[in-house]
Structures are given as structure tokens and as C-alpha cells.
Amino acid sequence: MFSLRHKTPLAWAHNAILDMDALLLDHAACERKAAAMGMSFVVKYPDRLEIIDPLIHFAREELEHFQQVCRLLVRRGLVLDHDEPDRYVNLLHKKVRTGRDERFLDRLVVAAVIEARGTERLGLVTDVLEDPELKALYRRLTRAEDRHKDLFLDLATHYFEPAAISDRLSYFLDEEAIAIQAVPFRSAIH
Numbered sequence: 001m002f003s004l005r006h007k008t009p010l011a012w013a014h015n016a017i018l019d020m021d022a023l024l025l026d027h028a029a030c031e032r033k034a035a036a037m038g039m040s041f042v043v044k045y046p047d048r049l050e051i052i053d054p055l056i057h058f059a060r061e062e063l064e065h066f067q068q069v070c071r072l073l074v075r076r077g078l079v080l081d082h083d084e085p086d087r088y089v090n091l092l093h094k095k096v097r098t099g100r101d102e103r104f105l106d107r108l109v110v111a112a113v114i115e116a117r118g119t120e121r122l123g124l125v126t127d128v129l130e131d132p133e134l135k136a137l138y139r140r141l142t143r144a145e146d147r148h149k150d151l152f153l154d155l156a157t158h159y160f161e162p163a164a165i166s167d168r169l170s171y172f173l174d175e176e177a178i179a180i181q182a183v184p185f186r187s188a189i190h
């Protein structure tokens, strides 16, 4: 269990839902990228056997979220767009160390903090939405996301000492607070 070091103001969510179509398109991209991120661990670290099954499960779950948001996009007549680089995610990835083990630990920790931020922001969107169908979808997705932030840290405990994990977690929580405040409020998850 850990807490983010910068709390998103509710004004962010009020701003984000002003253009619900843009938010849904960005959200769909986030779910798809989360699934791809889970699978990239499996591909890059096939010898870390403890992560294989949980992260395939994770990727499937994120892909299901992608499918749910995509179905909604289609019903709204929206078409998925080309990927925009995610500045927030890139700022965090820049801080990941080189070296096989260092990189593995940092990537797990970065995944945990990104999941934590996603959970926080989907929760805020749930709070401010009025449309009952959208609100129910976002509530379901927030609950599902809430399990993900601890998953990556739990996986790290199979390979790293608790002190090493908490040291990097503290580092990335500071970096994450900087990164999330560096991106402007817009109709996007971050």
C-alpha cells in the first residue's frame, strides 16, 4: 500500500469531462497501452517466472477494459486515433535506470505508480459524471484498476529486497508528483 504524493484536484475531473469524446478516446489508448505494457514484461523478462502468469492475467484484464471502452466509442460514432506520445509516461520512463536488474525493478515501480494515478483519476471522473451508464462503467473500471498498483510491487518482492523496492518507490513517487503536475489539465487521463 502506498499513496501518491500529489493529489489531483477535483477541478481536473470537471475539466476532463467537458469533452467526453476526447476523454474516452484517450482512456481507450491508456487501456491498450496498459495491456501492451503487461505483455512487454512477459516478452522482455521470460526467465522471471513469477511474473508470467500474473502479468498475462493483467494484460487480459486491461485488454478487456480496452474492449469495453472501444464498444462505447463505436456506439458514439468515434474512431480510434493515432497514438499521441504520452508526456507524463515518458517523463517517468526517462528516469528508469539502465542495467538489467535495475531496469526491471524501476519498470515494475513505474508501472505501480502509473496504475495508482490511473485509479485516482478514474475515481475522480466517476465522482463528477452524471450520465448513469458512463458513471457505472467508470466505477467498475476504477475498482478493477485499484488492484493493479499493488500487483507490480508484489511481483517485485519475488526478486528484490524490501528496502530496495521502497527506496525506488519513494524516488518514483517524487518523480511522479513532478510529472503529473507538468502536464496541463485536458480531456485525457494524464
Ligand SMILES: [Fe+2]
Pocket (backbone or CB within 6 Å): 031, 034, 061, 062, 065, 145
Ligand atoms: Fe484498465
Ligand SMILES: [Fe+2]
Pocket (backbone or CB within 6 Å): 034, 062, 115, 118, 144, 145, 148
Ligand atoms: Fe490498470
